[in-house]
Amino acid sequence: MDLFHNLYIGFQTALTFANLWYAFMGCVLGTLIGVLPGLGPIATIAMLLPTMYSLQPTSALIMLAGIYYGAQYGGSTTAILINVPGEASSVVTALDGYQMARKGRAGTALATSALGSFFAGTVGTLVVAAFAPALTSLAFEFGAPEYFALMFLGLIGAVVLASGSLVKALAMVVLGLLLGQINTDVQTAVPRFSFNIPELMDGINFVVIAMGVFSFGEIIANLGKSAEHREVFVKKVTGLWPTKKDFKDASPAAVRGTLLGCLLGVLPGAGPMLASFTSYAVEKKLSKHPEEFGKGAIQGVAAPEAANNAGAQTSFIPMLTLGIPTSAVMALMIGAMTIMGIQPGPTVMTSNPTLFWGLICSMWVGNFMLVILNLPLIGIWVKLLTVPYRFLFPAIMAFCAIGVYTLSNNTFDVYCAAAFAVFGFLTHKFGFEAAPLILGFILGPMMEENLRRALLMARGDWSVFVTRPISAVMLLLALVMMIVIALPSISKKRQEAFVDEE
Amino acid sequence: MKIKSQRDFVSGIMLIVIGLAFAIGATNYSFGSNIRPGPGYFPFGLGIILAILGGVVFFRSLRSGPENGDPIGRMPWRALFCVVGSIVFFGFCLPRLGFIISFPIMIVFTSMAGQEFTWRDALLNAVILTVMSYLIFIAGLSLNIPLWPAFL
Known part of the structure; x- marks a missing residue:
């Protein structure tokens, strides 16, 4: 069978000594930054990007992927132990995970999260392996209108998931799209909004924005708050292995979470996050004891953790098959591919089968490593949590500053990052969320190109987006999302879901 | 209004x-x-x-909420100045003074943004981070970063 043959190629690639080593490095680094606040996968990958030139493309991507899902594991650890979700997708985990930790069941919560994630990762890997080829052939049917509609759907997804006001999130997306317009027009070679500054003619590197807004801007905002105490509730984690009853309670939830995660993860925009929110809501609905949720229900840890990990795997699908970055991390992966001379898109699978399948299989290998890294070695990560913020933030600043500088060995990028630090702080202050901005910025140029191409193709007729079936379906989905979110009953629920985050 | x-x-x-x-x-x-x-x-x-x-x-x-609600609040000028200032400082000085000089100064400058600033901790942090970054980025990853002042 094809699938097995492909997996065989993949494992042959993923299990070489060098690739195992890079997967391991990626996982360790990922967990580390996931546990440390403020230093996300974006900053880390950006810092490592210049060093990627010397690596084999496959090894480099395996390591980057390891950082990505390693950060998710690490993020769950902090969510459970100190109620600080390291990554956006572990926000829900904090609800019940932290309560479990307070009841002295931190070990069980961590194990549930790790095992649930591992199960989900395994299924997710299989799903990617099984469906990526099919979707690749679908991708060849994609024309400019479909690409545009898909990206539009992704942006709406990001808006819907942003906390706070919908209008503000939409404004951030549009602002991101506009910032993406600072470049040289591809079709006419006219420099736009660049004020004759050569660096701006190439467009702003999105890493500069990401670091400025997320790393630097957040540090300013955090320091502005009155000294906050990161209380480590659990000094020593014991009782890792869940009991039989825990297994019985958690397994169905993990399975449902995995299914939801696989489905929703494919959506561009905020797949893993959407998956974890939805699966939590589903578990609460299905449970015979919904009142236990928020007070340490094990299902409330198992389901969202499985969902976000499965979603993290399947979110590779649009990147691998269509070449569309669905998040900042995926954009970096695409950047890394381009650096190494691989054109992302539907042809990767046929032109670079070892890379494609090697990457997919390494996800499973990485997930396995993460279980080992996170369960028996949990004590090390707990120690890290006790480092006070006054030592941490200069370190984050320092690493990010080096990262920004080495992007292109250019101080202009550093000044730009400083400007975006101020901007990032202001967004915090005014109650805007920055994540939609980044996605808008990344997708902006691609959206413009496809919009213009679609209109050219349709002779200026905007209806082309609704008369072509695939594009119509995606726009319809976006519309449904908007309507559902705008419904009064749901918007109330949505506020509840975000309440703990703010 | x-x-x-x-x-x-x-x-x-x-x-x-x-x-x-x-x-x-x-x-x-x-x-x-x-x-x-x-x-x-x-x-x-x-x-x-x-x-x-x-x-x-x-x-x-102008419409929702109580009057003059949701205030902008106090601006953390000190944090804003130290963080942004140290990034600009780093960008300006790195090509001129090199990593060995500009990096530790930047870290001390950044540390001043915190409310619990002490010279002892900041200097300690600067030394540790400089040595670590040197080992990781310059010795380990051999990134192209100017080490010493340009005029030397």
Whole structure:
């Protein structure tokens, strides 16, 4: 069978000594930054990007992927132990995970999260392996209108998931799209909004924005708050292995979470996050004891953790098959591919089968490593949590500053990052969320190109987006999302879901 | 005029200004037509949309919530100055003074942003981070970073 043959190629690639080593490095680094606040996968990958030139493309991507899902594991650890979700997708985990930790069941919560994630990762890997080829052939049917509609759907997804006001999130997306317009027009070679500054003619590197807004801007905002105490509730984690009853309670939830995660993860925009929110809501609905949720229900840890990990795997699908970055991390992966001379898109699978399948299989290998890294070695990560913020933030600043500088060995990028630090702080202050901005910025140029191409193709007729079936379906989905979110009953629920985050 | 949300009031105005600025800037580039959109087509449309969204934020700030609610609050000037200042300092000094000098100074400068600043901790942190970064980025990853002052 094809699938097995492909997996065989993949494992042959993923299990070489060098690739195992890079997967391991990626996982360790990922967990580390996931546990440390403020230093996300974006900053880390950006810092490592210049060093990627010397690596084999496959090894480099395996390591980057390891950082990505390693950060998710690490993020769950902090969510459970100190109620600080390291990554956006572990926000829900904090609800019940932290309560479990307070009841002295931190070990069980961590194990549930790790095992649930591992199960989900395994299924997710299989799903990617099984469906990526099919979707690749679908991708060849994609024309400019479909690409545009898909990206539009992704942006709406990001808006819907942003906390706070919908209008503000939409404004951030549009602002991101506009910032993406600072470049040289591809079709006419006219420099736009660049004020004759050569660096701006190439467009702003999105890493500069990401670091400025997320790393630097957040540090300013955090320091502005009155000294906050990161209380480590659990000094020593014991009782890792869940009991039989825990297994019985958690397994169905993990399975449902995995299914939801696989489905929703494919959506561009905020797949893993959407998956974890939805699966939590589903578990609460299905449970015979919904009142236990928020007070340490094990299902409330198992389901969202499985969902976000499965979603993290399947979110590779649009990147691998269509070449569309669905998040900042995926954009970096695409950047890394381009650096190494691989054109992302539907042809990767046929032109670079070892890379494609090697990457997919390494996800499973990485997930396995993460279980080992996170369960028996949990004590090390707990120690890290006790480092006070006054030592941490200069370190984050320092690493990010080096990262920004080495992007292109250019101080202009550093000044730009400083400007975006101020901007990032202001967004915090005014109650805007920055994540939609980044996605808008990344997708902006691609959206413009496809919009213009679609209109050219349709002779200026905007209806082309609704008369072509695939594009119509995606726009319809976006519309449904908007309507559902705008419904009064749901918007109330949505506020509840975000309440703990703010 | 009664302002109900100061934060939305100010940010709404900012969005309107930014949106209009982009839209007006876009008129410098050929707009093209629906059939053949030019380089000004997309940014012009987006600028207008942003200005409209800003308008919505602005007008809502006049309507919902208690009067003068949702204040902007105190600005953390010290953190803002130290963080942004140290990034600019680093950008300016790295090519001129080199890593060995500018990096530790930047870390001490950054540390001053915190409320629990002590010289002992900041200097200790600077030494540790400089040695670590040297080992990781310069010795380990051999990134292209100027080490010593350019005039030496």
